[in-house]
């Protein structure tokens with residue numbers, strides 16, 4: 001299976017403050033979950049992978065291409081779908097217009113953009129609401145429209161920052177199925193605080209603390225770190241709490 005992206009010794013920060021410190025990650029097809037407490041650096045990492053901000057140092061290779069020149073970045077962005085925590089939209093756009101516009105931004109050819117838009121809306125369960133105005137959507141529907149714009153077209157790398165915020169329990173179950181479907185053709189990297197969500201949808205988990213990876217492995221391997229009587233309601237939550245507290249644990 002070909003590697004979709006590789007980050008090596010990635011360093012990122014804000015001014016003199018280092019937030020990501022020497023992180024390495026390699027992802028082929030499939031879903032990868034980022035877990036970590038507030039301020040761990042998940043959003044900073046996703047923004048860097050989305051090419052919003054270039055790494056302070058280290059290398060980032062997406063679809064075999066190292067992102068050195070602006071032309072490389074422009075080209076590769078067509079293959080990346082990104083859902084930030086807060087995404088902008090024109091409130092007067094219909095749901096269809098919003099996703100279709102995002103397809104245009106990603107240079108999806110005109111002849112296939114309409115069909116690709118409807119497919120993405122169908123995947124997130126919003127096809128029946130395609131004429132609804134963006135400003136009229138509930139928080140959960142808005143999140144689903146955001147996921148639709150991230151997966152529309154032929155994306156190879158999908159980056160989702162807290163995609164399950166605002167979804168009700170049924171939608172969260174549907175979201176897990178959606179991630180399994182999307183990750184059959186693309187690499188999906190998503191961040192969340194909800195350990196159970198990410199474990200159900202992702203084959204690989206990375207726990208990040210203070211900008212460094214303190215655990216990489218499968219959900220089962222994370223659960224194996226659970227300490228009897230430790231904090232958390234499930235083995236996964238207890239495993240997560242254990243690796244967060246340990247200095248560095250690698251599966």
Ligand SMILES: Nc1ncnc2c1ncn2[C@@H]1O[C@H](COP(=O)(O)OP(=O)(O)OP(=O)(O)O)[C@@H](O)[C@H]1O
Nearest residue numbers: 014017019036037038039040041042043044045191
């Ligand atoms: N624009 C910015 N300028 C300065 N510092 C920032 C900026 N954005 C984030 N930070 C800092 O970088 C660190 C990592 O933040 P980041 O948003 O990446 O964490 P996170 O893991 O996504 O957190 P959360 O789960 O709360 O969304 C935090 O200490 C934060 O205060």
